[in-house]
Amino acid sequence: MSLLHRDARRESLAQLSSFREEFYASLTARSDVLFELADAVLCGDGPVRSLVGLSLVGEHRRGHGGLYAAVARGRIDTDRLREALASVPLPRAVDGRLVLAVDVTCWLRPAAHTSPERILCHTYGRGKDQHIPVPGWPYSIVCALEAGRSSWTAPLDARRLAPGDDTATVTARQLRDLVERLIAAGQWQPGDPDILIVADAGYDAPRLAFLLRDLPVQVLARMRSDRVMRRSVPARQAHTTGRPPRHGAEFVFGRPDTWGTPDVETLTDTRLYGTALARSWNRLHPKLTHRSSWAAADGTLPIVEGTVIRLDISHLPSGATPKPVWLWWSGTDAAPADTDRLWQAYLRRFDIEHTFRLFKQTLGWT
Template sequence: MSLLHRDARQEPLAALSRFRGEFYSCLTARSDGLFELADAVLCADGPVRSLAELSLVCEHRRGHGGLYAAVARGQVNIARLQQALAAVPLPRAADGRLVLAVDVTCWLRPDAHTSPERILCHTYGRGKDQHIPVPGWPYSIICAPEAGRSSWWSGTDATPSAVDRLWQAYLRRFDIEHTFRLFKQTLGWTCPKIRSPEAADRWTWLILAAYAQLRLARPLAADLRRPWEKPAPTDRLTPARVRRDFRHIRPKATCPARAPKPSRPGPGRPPGRKNTRPTPRHDVHTVGRTDAAKPRTKKSTTPRPRRKG
């Protein structure tokens, strides 16, 4: 490796280390467990399927009990984390403007009857030409797309040039949908069966911090492509490709999480004792039809007499 190439990698590595240190400072309770959980999301082999499987990743040095305790009882300074995420260099449009995209995606929890604050979320195509409302937690995401195909454009006039820009913006609106797909299918955002909305928000902020680290690590990542994938330059690597090499980048960056202390699991509920504190239910009901249902007439089983003559 040449000295020029080594110097070019020092600045992105320093930016990644600064963000990781600031991210650790935003974790005010169960900070070590939450920080290593985010590293497990970034270093896991393949898509994240469950929280318990993340405890088996070598970068996560705690057990599955500590992992669930960090998600359930950890604390995140959201205001400080928002400032840390906003301080990450954001992509600009071709003319230097900062273009922000806002969209809503839902964490569907139709069977979580003990989870509060669920509302009916509008879904598309979950039946045969049907848009069925499903209980869940909606989230509003703000992002700054890159220039080119991932940028957005807005216009209100009806000139031919504006119509062309609106058509291009309509085609580019699916870029943020790819981000939602990465969150849900690769980083495992909606995979955990979390009961409380506070824990769901905590897990969501961890996913956003992990995604910011992927963006900062893109200049440092090698293209570990599959045999059927085309080569891509470093500045055009997808987040999924950067994630494949994050395990090799992590040892070079700052890791402020401390080693776990030896402990023993608790005794748990004694055998044979029933649960005396059942969790309250929070059912979400759909609005029924307001018009009175027509009475159903019972079909006669007596056959009609045959006409004669």
């Protein structure tokens, strides 16, 4: 039943109240102080500068001694908190599907010499063409993306990467646990469209798709412009001898003469980028080798087929020369509507970057 306009605010407050109760229940030690500390973090004016400064916020009614004791001895039932986050109403795409963005961001800790499990994190933007490794903690974060002109996201999970962790393996385990929680919470039911997972070029998209192949998910990720894919093996001719090949002809991103005719081609007029030309080629796969994340695989490596999409735009708002964007989707036989939906979903992935900026710069959660 839909609420009238004057009652819509009450429904939102009821959902917020229910989540706050679950959050409080997930605090298993020093719960009162930790709960007020969370309120102080959210209600403080400006970025968080120090813990002792939070004790002066009106929502924190205890002294700074109790605050430090709560941080040192407080405990959180993270499994219950994750279940609570998976149960709240989540934003969805136009077709009703959940779209999840995953990325790694680093909390830099250059001066915290006694902090455990620090990793050298590559930082960008500290000078032209300068990539400086700084000790810190990398976190894998998953957010549900909004639809339309909005940069808000719904953070659902965060896990710290330990030294030596394989990002693809840890992320796949994190996504599997999250998707299972979403299904248990009724966020996905049989007959609903598959959950779309969107990632940037730092992820091995075919490996993610292979590790999550038994779940109702699809993987969409950007690929570097120097990648080489393979086509499906053509039908074997009669009376042909010898071992049958496992891979077809090469599809080289940097060589247009290897592309052939695209299976789908669409043109879209956009507000910021002018005309967007999207072309897709079905059933392309990488030629896997026993290296990197596949080094521990036994036997013959799998064939992970998908759809390659190339996006070209007319111009950028900054005036810079636009570069083509290559995407790989774990689905096959994409229709024109699928192609447009996918590259638009990838553009929404950048909303997670706005979330990181909100956490670190606006709120000061560093």
